[in-house]
Amino acid sequence: MADTTLTGPAHEAPDAVPEFPMPRESRCPFDPPPALKELQEQGPLTKVRLWDGSEPWLVTRYAEQRALLGDGRVSADTDQPGYPTKASPEAGEGKLSFIMMDDPEHARLRRMVTGPFAVKKVEALRPAVQRIVDGLIDDMLAGPGPVDLVDVFALPIPSLVICELLGVPYEEHDFFQEHTKTMVRTTATPEERGAASREVAGYLAGLLGKRVAEPRDDLLSGIAARVTAGELTHQQATEMALLLLIAGHETTANMIALGTLALLQYPDQLALLRETDDPKLVASAVEELLRYLHITHLGRRRAVTEDIEIGGQVIKAGEGVIMVNEIGNRDPEVFADPDRLDITRDARRHVAFGFGVHQCLGQPLARMELQVVYGTLYKRIPTLKLACALEDVRFKTDAFIYGVHELPVSW
Amino acid sequence: MKVELEADKCVASGQCVLAAMDVFDQDDEGIAVLLDEQPADEHLDGVREAVAICPAAAIRLVDQ
Ligand code: SF4
Numbered sequence: 001m002a003d004t005t006l007t008g009p010a011h012e013a014p015d016a017v018p019e020f021p022m023p024r025e026s027r028c029p030f031d032p033p034p035a036l037k038e039l040q041e042q043g044p045l046t047k048v049r050l051w052d053g054s055e056p057w058l059v060t061r062y063a064e065q066r067a068l069l070g071d072g073r074v075s076a077d078t079d080q081p082g083y084p085t086k087a088s089p090e091a092g093e094g095k096l097s098f099i100m101m102d103d104p105e106h107a108r109l110r111r112m113v114t115g116p117f118a119v120k121k122v123e124a125l126r127p128a129v130q131r132i133v134d135g136l137i138d139d140m141l142a143g144p145g146p147v148d149l150v151d152v153f154a155l156p157i158p159s160l161v162i163c164e165l166l167g168v169p170y171e172e173h174d175f176f177q178e179h180t181k182t183m184v185r186t187t188a189t190p191e192e193r194g195a196a197s198r199e200v201a202g203y204l205a206g207l208l209g210k211r212v213a214e215p216r217d218d219l220l221s222g223i224a225a226r227v228t229a230g231e232l233t234h235q236q237a238t239e240m241a242l243l244l245l246i247a248g249h250e251t252t253a254n255m256i257a258l259g260t261l262a263l264l265q266y267p268d269q270l271a272l273l274r275e276t277d278d279p280k281l282v283a284s285a286v287e288e289l290l291r292y293l294h295i296t297h298l299g300r301r302r303a304v305t306e307d308i309e310i311g312g313q314v315i316k317a318g319e320g321v322i323m324v325n326e327i328g329n330r331d332p333e334v335f336a337d338p339d340r341l342d343i344t345r346d347a348r349r350h351v352a353f354g355f356g357v358h359q360c361l362g363q364p365l366a367r368m369e370l371q372v373v374y375g376t377l378y379k380r381i382p383t384l385k386l387a388c389a390l391e392d393v394r395f396k397t398d399a400f401i402y403g404v405h406e407l408p409v410s411w
Numbered sequence: 412m413k414v415e416l417e418a419d420k421c422v423a424s425g426q427c428v429l430a431a432m433d434v435f436d437q438d439d440e441g442i443a444v445l446l447d448e449q450p451a452d453e454h455l456d457g458v459r460e461a462v463a464i465c466p467a468a469a470i471r472l473v474d475q
Contacts, residue, residue, distance in 0.1 A: 070468060107422070114423035114441035122425075348430070349464055357422050359466035361441075364425040 017055055020048035020322065021298060029395050030262050031339060032294060036060065036327045044311035048322070056084040056320030057313070058299075062331035062351065064311045065323040069356035073306040074321065075102050076358055080303035084320035097239040099358060106357065112226055113240065114361055116165060116219055122364040125161070129372045132160050137380050145410035146387035153377075154256035154407070155249070157369060162248035165365075166241065167218025168207060176200050180246045187398045197242070204241040205234065219244065244362075251295060252366050254396070254403025256373050259289045261393065261407060263378070264386050266341050273343060274378040282375040285343035286367055289374070291350035292341045294326025297402040300354055325351045383411045413473050414458055416445045420469040427465055431457030443469065 022033035039046050044061035059065050068074050077083070078100050098109040115121070136153050147153075159177065163170040182188050182196035204220075211224035223240055226232040232240070263270040273285050299322040308315045315321060329350045330338040336345075353360035360366070378384060386393075387408040394405040414434060423441030427434075433454050436444045450458055455472070462470045 070466065110422065111440050111442070115439050117425070118423065118437040118439075118441040119425040119428040120437065348460065353424075353466075355466045357467055359422060359424050361423065364429075367429075 017047050017049045020050060020058055024395075024397060028339075029390075029393070030258075030265075030293060030341075032297075032324075032327045032330060036324065037330070040327050040331065045313045045315075050085055052085050054085060054320065056082070056301075056322055057315055059311075059321055059323045060327050061311070062328040062334045065325065065328040065351060066355045067310060068302065068308070068321055069300065069323055069351075069354060069358070071308065071356075072103075073304060073308055074302045074356075075305050076100055076106070076302055077102055080305065082318040082320040083303040084301045084322050097236070097243040099243065103357060109232075109236070109240065110361060112231070113219065113223065113244065115222075117361055117364055119364045122368050125165075125365075126368055126372065128164070129157070129161060129369055130376070132157060133372050133376050134380075137377065141381070141411075146408045147410075149260060149407040149409045150253065150257045150404065151406070154260075155253040157256065157373065158248050158252035158366075161365070161369060162245060165219050166244060167211065167216055167220040168204075168245060172203075176203065176245065177249065180249055183246060200245070201238050201242050204245065205238045208234065208237055208241060247360075248362055248365070250399070250401040250403075251362075252369055254295045254401050255289065255293065255366070255370055257407045258293050258295065258403045259370070259374065260377070260384075260409075261386070261404060262289065262293060262341060263374075264384070265390070269341055269343050270378055273374060274382055279371070279375070281343065282371050283367070284346070285374055286370045287347040287350060288341065288343045288345055289370070290352035291329045291335065291347040293352075293402075294329065295402045296352070296354075296400075297324075297326050298400055299324040299326075300358075323351075325354065381411045384409055385411065412449070412455060412458075413475050414445060414448055414450060415471045415473060416443055417469045418442055418444070420467045422467045422469075424466050427461035427470060430461040430464065434458055435461065 018035060018039065022035040024033050039058065040060035044064040045057050045059055047055045048058040049055050059068055076099065098106045101109070136156060140147060140152055155177065159173050160170055163173065179196040179200045183193055207220060208224050208227070211221040212228055215221040215224060220241060223232065223237045227234055227237045263273065273282065276282065302321050304315045304317055304319050304321060306317050329335070329352060332338050334349065335347065353363045387410040393407065396403045396405060421443045423437065425437060425441065427443050428437055431454055434447050434450045434457065436446050438444050458472055462472055
């Protein structure tokens with residue numbers, strides 16, 4: 001060991017490159033790692049070191065995150081030189097459809113499936129989602145507590161909705177939920193992840209084949225029609241269906257469970273939500289919880305294809321960038337007192353869904369589902385409470401999407 | 412004030428519709444459609460919000 005009295009501990013050396021992701025170790029499970037906050041205070045960009053020794057740029061401030069995510073010289077193609085590898089030694093199998101492509105191919109494929117997610121089409125589904133939510137709450141209230149809210153409520157909602165929209169039989173949800181869980185677990189081996197994704201892809205390929213032969217009124221049939229028209233290969237269609245099936249699951253489910261846990265820690269905010277009949281306040285609460293929570297905690301990753309000067313730095317072609325939206329959403333330049341959950345603030349400019357051409361295509365659906373949930377659950381179960389100590393809640397630090405593994409609740 | 416929309420940039424996020432329902436809608440593919448090029452003053456705040464949150468920078472509000 002070097003003499004620390006002369007040089008100081010290694011992590012304090014001015015040229016030390018911090019490791020990413022950082023340990024969470026914060027007092028509050030809803031706050032980003034303290035080290036990330038410190039980096040944001042120091043400047044908008046900094047180099048970090050990943051598990052494989054590569055050193056991409058970490059972008060911590062809101063303005064620079066938005067600028068880079070909206071920049072055509074920044075590529076989402078995982079095969080580009082410099083693309084930051086993921087947070088653990090996993091190797092993704094192939095490309096998860098258009099989210100890992102650039103325009104114009106990205107736009108061509110994405111536009112094939114954006115129609116059903118338009119705001120008014122999604123609005124038309126609201127009564128059906130309300131029935132699903134009410135039905136699940138009825139079942140909960142009819143049985144004994146405590147229950148695991150993830151299992152009986154948070155996961156079934158997005159799962160039922162995306163299955164309905166896609167035309168995937170919900171009865172088979174145990175099968176694909178088990179596999180999608182493995183696919184988003186950072187501690188799964190590449191082999192395990194690959195096997196899980198092959199299982200679900202095989203299943204969806206079979207369903208797509210059926211829809212080619214016998215179209216129905218669902219999104220899978222729409223995708224199948226593109227195959228028939230020669231606009232998509234069967235492989236591309238399967239990847240697209242896989243993307244839509246898994247993207248809706250872990251994200252919304254974690255927003256429901258983690259959002260509920262956050263509200264239980266902020267009783268004044270929960271009371272506001274419980275007592276309001278104003279859909280605007282419910283919508284505002286959804287935006288604020290999207291801003292405040294940080295379920296996409298490993299950041300959005302890109303490769304830079306031409307030199308870009310930004311935030312006092314030059315990012316060279318062939319270097320990687322990671323935009324950590326959770327810390328962007330806590331940028332005090334944009335959101336006053338950012339670490340406070342305040343459902344009455346205007347949080348609509350958050351980057352929880354990303355920014356630029358890849359911004360989440362399911363966001364109108366996610367918003368509507370969350371509005372129904374946050375606007376219903378706490379009214380119908382006003383005594384809802386955590387059935388274990390906060391310290392005993394297992395947080396998903398081991399998954400690409402942050403949240404809780406279980407949420408024991410009683411009432 | 413006049414609203415300009417570059418529909419070929421649009422990525423169908425629906426944010427403009429949420430911010431200003433009277434000014435924007437979406438077509439069958441989810442691509443934004445301009446309902447009102449010269450919205451009344453009461454809708455301008457919503458349009459400004461749409462300009463700020465459109466992820467594709469497809470919307471502009473210009474002085475005539
Ligand atoms: S906000 Fe922008 S990208 Fe989204 S629908 Fe409107 S114009 Fe299109």
